[in-house]
Amino acid sequence: MGDGISSGVIEQSNGIIKQVIPYTDITVSRLIFAIIVLIAGFISVKFLVYIFRKGIQKTKLPDLTTQFLAHFLSILLYVIVILAFLKSLSFDVDSFVVGLSAVIGLVLGLGMQDTLTNITAGVWVAAIRPIDMGEIVIINGQTGKVRSVGIMSTELLTPDNQLITIPNKLVWGSSIVNMTRMPTRRASVDVGISYSSDIEKAIKIAIELMKGHPLVLPEPEPAVVTTELANSSVNLQLRAWTKTGDLWAVKNDLTAEVFEVYRREGIEIPFPQMDIHVKDIKETKIKEM
Numbered sequence: 001m002g003d004g005i006s007s008g009v010i011e012q013s014n015g016i017i018k019q020v021i022p023y024t025d026i027t028v029s030r031l032i033f034a035i036i037v038l039i040a041g042f043i044s045v046k047f048l049v050y051i052f053r054k055g056i057q058k059t060k061l062p063d064l065t066t067q068f069l070a071h072f073l074s075i076l077l078y079v080i081v082i083l084a085f086l087k088s089l090s091f092d093v094d095s096f097v098v099g100l101s102a103v104i105g106l107v108l109g110l111g112m113q114d115t116l117t118n119i120t121a122g123v124w125v126a127a128i129r130p131i132d133m134g135e136i137v138i139i140n141g142q143t144g145k146v147r148s149v150g151i152m153s154t155e156l157l158t159p160d161n162q163l164i165t166i167p168n169k170l171v172w173g174s175s176i177v178n179m180t181r182m183p184t185r186r187a188s189v190d191v192g193i194s195y196s197s198d199i200e201k202a203i204k205i206a207i208e209l210m211k212g213h214p215l216v217l218p219e220p221e222p223a224v225v226t227t228e229l230a231n232s233s234v235n236l237q238l239r240a241w242t243k244t245g246d247l248w249a250v251k252n253d254l255t256a257e258v259f260e261v262y263r264r265e266g267i268e269i270p271f272p273q274m275d276i277h278v279k280d281i282k283e284t285k286i287k288e289m
Contacts, residue, residue, distance in 0.1 A: 026089055034088035041081030049074045063133040068126035068149055075151065114169065118152045121172035125149050130176045138177035140170045184217065185244045187251040191258055192233030194268040199226070199234060202267045209257055210240040215250050217241045233270050 019028050053070050131137050131146050137156070142164050144156030154171045156164040179185075193202050203224045210222035220241050228235040238258060242250045262269055 030089060034085050037088045038081065038085040041084060042078075045074060045077040045081060048077060065126045065129065067133070068122060068151075071150060114167070115152070118168040121168035122149060122151055122154075124172055125154065125168060131171075131178060132181075135181060136179045138179065139166055140174045142166060180244050183244060184241055185247050187216075187238075187240050187242055187247055187254065189238040189240075189251060189254045189258060190227070190235060191238065191262070192230060192235045192269060193262070194232075194270045195234060197234075197267050199236075201265070202236065202262065205261055205265055205267065206236065206238050206258060209261055210238060210254065213240065213250065213253060213257075215242050215246045215253075217243070 049070055052073055053066060056066050056069060125131065126149055131139070131149070131154075133146055133148070135146050136144070137146060139154070139156065142156055142158075144158040144162075144164055147155040147157045147163070149155075149168070149171075153165045153167050156166065158164060191206075193199065206224045207222055210216050211218075216222060217240075222238070222240045225237050225239065226234060227237045238254055240250060240254065259269065
């Protein structure tokens, strides 16, 4: 009796599996198989991309290039998995691919050239590496730390935590200022002294100040130059070389310290002033004769 029940259950299960989903030609068994293909495909993509990342990291390629290639590979593999899923459902994938290619060609011809341009520009940015992950750059007038370079766009993170997305064609097609690529940079601090102050003394004090700073490099030597004879001041610029990572610390320290040492040594730092002269005008009364 037990065998009969089991056989009945099996036959009933087989009947359900062989049933056709309403309004389609797809059987339940084929749908289950297609879902298994889809899930296995997604898992395989993640595994293959992970293996690809590990393998390409051994080549010591920059992180930016590795990220771009891994992103590109994952998109390609996901497209293949989706096509395999559709094929499992008995869709005419070959016709679909041909039709999709025709549509893509038509769309590109009607005004989607920017998409291809962005992809190509992204490849060049990843290959030539004018920017890299974590570097602080100025691109198309926007300043921030490079967060990623994708297929279509580049992301910058500003110091106040704003995310800026720039199309890759603008990245590749504009001037790029890389503020952290070089190991050393020059910290420049502008300060004005009054015309009555001793300029030579002010320059000497500033040079000694820079040489005494622990983060200022001895080579190239610190220097002070006169940049302008302004309306109310003689403008000087303190120039000190330091490691790129110490730039802002050095700039902040020198700005505060030069103010303190000039005040202590009697070097006047003037501020803009305007003198207003009031002239009394006496009215003369003319008497009518």
